[in-house]
Amino acid sequence: MPVVLLTVQMLAFSQLGVAIFDELVPVFPDTVYSAAAQLSDEPYARKKTDTTIDMPTAIHVFVPAQDGEEVVVEFNWYTWFSPLNLTDMGGGGGNTRESIPSLSISRLHAVPVEENTGVGSRTEQFEDKENPHVIRRAPFRVFDPIEPLENVARGDDTKRFKVSAIAKEGGVGFRVQVSPEKAGELTLAFGVKIGESNEKHSFRWEIKTHDVNLISRDDYGFSYTNWFSLHEIKERHGLVLWSEDFWAMLRKYAELMAYGGQDTFWLRWPDFFALNKDSIWQLNTERLKRYVNLFLESGFFWIEGAPIASRPNSDWSADWLRLNFGGVPATSEEGEAIVKEFANKVSAVFHANGWGKRWIQHLADEPTDTNADDYRKLSDIMRKHVPEIKIVEATMTRSLAGAVDIWCPQVNKYQENRDFFLEMQKKGSKVWTYTCLTPGGPWLNRLLDQEHLRQVYFGWAGYHYGTQGFLHWGLNHYKADPFAQSVVDHPAMPNTTNKLPAGDTHVVYPGPNGPWSSIRFEAHRIGIEDYAMLKMLNELSTPIEVPGQTTLFDRYDEWNKDVGYYRQVRRELMVALDSTSVE
Numbered sequence: 396m397p398v399v400l401l402t403v404q405m406l407a408f409s410q411l412g413v414a415i416f417d418e419l420v421p422v423f424p425d426t427v428y429s430a431a432a433q434l435s436d437e438p439y440a441r442k443k444t445d446t447t448i449d450m451p452t453a454i455h456v457f458v459p460a461q462d463g464e465e466v467v468v469e470f471n472w473y474t475w476f477s478p479l480n481l482t483d484m485g486g487g488g489g490n491t492r493e494s495i496p497s498l499s500i501s502r503l504h505a506v507p508v509e510e511n512t513g514v515g516s517r518t519e520q521f522e523d524k525e526n527p528h529v530i531r532r533a534p535f536r537v538f539d540p541i542e543p544l545e546n547v548a549r550g551d552d553t554k555r556f557k558v559s560a561i562a563k564e565g566g567v568g569f570r571v572q573v574s575p576e577k578a579g580e581l582t583l584a585f586g587v588k589i590g591e592s593n594e595k596h597s598f599r600w601e602i603k604t605h606d607v608n609l610i611s612r613d614d615y616g617f618s619y620t621n622w623f624s625l626h627e628i629k630e631r632h633g634l635v636l637w638s639e640d641f642w643a644m645l646r647k648y649a650e651l652m653a654y655g656g657q658d659t660f661w662l663r664w665p666d667f668f669a670l671n672k673d674s675i676w677q678l679n680t681e682r683l684k685r686y687v688n689l690f691l692e693s694g695f696f697w698i699e700g701a702p703i704a705s706r707p708n709s710d711w712s713a714d715w716l717r718l719n720f721g722g723v724p725a726t727s728e729e730g731e732a733i734v735k736e737f738a739n740k741v742s743a744v745f746h747a748n749g750w751g752k753r754w755i756q757h758l759a760d761e762p763t764d765t766n767a768d769d770y771r772k773l774s775d776i777m778r779k780h781v782p783e784i785k786i787v788e789a790t791m792t793r794s795l796a797g798a799v800d801i802w803c804p805q806v807n808k809y810q811e812n813r814d815f816f817l818e819m820q821k822k823g824s825k826v827w828t829y830t831c832l833t834p835g836g837p838w839l840n841r842l843l844d845q846e847h848l849r850q851v852y853f854g855w856a857g858y859h860y861g862t863q864g865f866l867h868w869g870l871n872h873y874k875a876d877p878f879a880q881s882v883v884d885h886p887a888m889p890n891t892t893n894k895l896p897a898g899d900t901h902v903v904y905p906g907p908n909g910p911w912s913s914i915r916f917e918a919h920r921i922g923i924e925d926y927a928m929l930k931m932l933n934e935l936s937t938p939i940e941v942p943g944q945t946t947l948f949d950r951y952d953e954w955n956k957d958v959g960y961y962r963q964v965r966r967e968l969m970v971a972l973d974s975t976s977v978e
Contacts, residue, residue: 417962418453418918421538423531424536424538442601445603445965446605447605448577448608449576451572453571455571456569462565463563497573497574499573502541504541512526515833518882533844536564541913579604583602605970605972607928609924612694617863617865620865621652622661622866628641628644631871647910650693651912654912655917656923657695661700662700662701665719678741701757702760704716705760713766714768725759726776742781761788762795771797788802789805791808802824802825804829806834806951831868839952841898841899847914848954850918852948853923855947871903872901873900874900881897882894882895902915929968943964947960
């Protein structure tokens with residue numbers, strides 16, 4: 396079998412098709428890339444990256460190869476230079492795999508984009524209009540899932556270790572990531588040999604780690620939640636719900652979400668309540684405690700209760716809400732009795748464990764003017780039994796002023812009605828934003844045919860507008876195999892033009908041994924880190940605003956697309972925070 400060898404060593408630069416990419420640049424497996432086009436014109440092709448202590452940073456490497464060829468990634472050398480004493484830590488006994496700070500290599504996989512996102516929402520079919528704000532015309536394939544490679548082999552020489560993958564679709568995409576544990580400069584030098592050819596690539600990845608530690612996640616003041624499906628976790632991994640293997644898998648999902656910057660986790664009440672023989676809704680207290688503790692131990696803070704009511708028969712014209720417990724009218728006498736029982740039981744558990752002030756609760760998803768009166772009554776009932784509860788809702792109706800504590804409009808609706816939401820904040824409410832199958836066009840969203848900078852800018856938008864959180868419905872709500880299909884029917888209207896756009900249902904993937912991250916998920920994490928740095932600069936005794944900070948992001952539908960310019964501004968954030976930088 397032919398072998399493609401990617402090694403870490405200093406080799407003469409040759410212009411072949413292997414290319415290095417910023418992790419925020421979309422990469423397609425069917426494209427022939429020129430290394431010179433992707434890198435600098437210096438004697439050695441270079442990629443320079445700035446990061447902070449313990450902040451993950453990555454590059455993507457695309458290696459063209461014939462389908463079926465084995466691609467071996469081998470690391471032989473690295474150098475670490477301290478800015479204080481310039482001591483070369485690369486020689487001597489320091490050359491071990493563990494010496495490279497949190498180095499990981501992953502395989503990038505490509506997924507299909509069958510239709511482009513629409514100008515307004517959904518896909519282009521819905522409005523029969525072409526959307527000019529996409530990265531490429533569909534159909535196409537783009538790298539997104541990130542498979543952790545565990546087949547790392549150590550050679551006899553402790554300086555060497557490697558991973559391998561079999562090429563398909565024109566080549567192999569790799570993600571190389573480090574999380575430096577101290578300030579300084581790290582250089583990784585890669586050489587690439589394709590097949591049996593003697594021609595070789597070389598490039599250098601130079602990483603400057605600034606002497607900056609981000610504030611604790613609890614101090615961000617910006618919530619982030621992805622709704623996830625326990626059913627999909629069970630089904631995609633072949634597990635029995637609530638078995639020990641299921642709990643172990645759930646922890647893997649929780650840890651990945653926390654790594655991505657998420658600090659808020661939801662729970663669906665039907666997973667914890669059931670009717671007993673006396674027709675009373677009984678709380679499974681031990682399961683609830685284990686579930687909450689699992690997420691808190693993984694680094695979360697806020698407990699987000701899923702909606703307890705909904706529209707009857709999904710009828711958007713209905714002016715009343717149906718309780719999810721028993722299907723009775725939510726504000727009827729029977730409904731109020733059930734809400735009282737639910738609220739008292741959950742509140743008792745949460746207060747006994749010191750979680751009372753962490754509990755935020757949805758009542759009914761996306762209430763409108765039509766059912767606003769019934770929603771307000773339900774809000775009053777809930778608050779009567781849990782006075783300190785904070786009610787959060789994805790809604791755009793002004794009729795709920797006073798009934799909602801945390802507003803969560805779509806990003807376009809927030810921008811159109813910002814004066815109203817600013818007024819709500821002045822009165823003590825919080826404001827989050829969300830996206831789903833809408834908006835499309837130039838608006839920020841997390842879809843597969845959009846720039847990865849859109850996901851980054853959710854953090855910038857939060858800082859720019861002073862919003863306090865972001866919600867997305869689809870961590871893993873797959874409606875099909877996510878590796879094989881990205882555009883799916885809307886569950887409420889199958890076999891129509893009403894479809895969920897590419898990637899709307901998910902930002903992580905079900906790997907064989909646990910969840911896989913995605914490029915979009917990582918980009919969102921980067922934006923959350925940017926939010927922290929912007930906040931830190933603003934809270935200095937003399938606040939600092941770096942060059943380009945105000946021009947990088949202007950509105951949810953107006954932002955700079957230049958990844959290089961974004962990196963320049965991000966570097967300035969780090970330099971401004973770095974107490975030891977000598978620039």
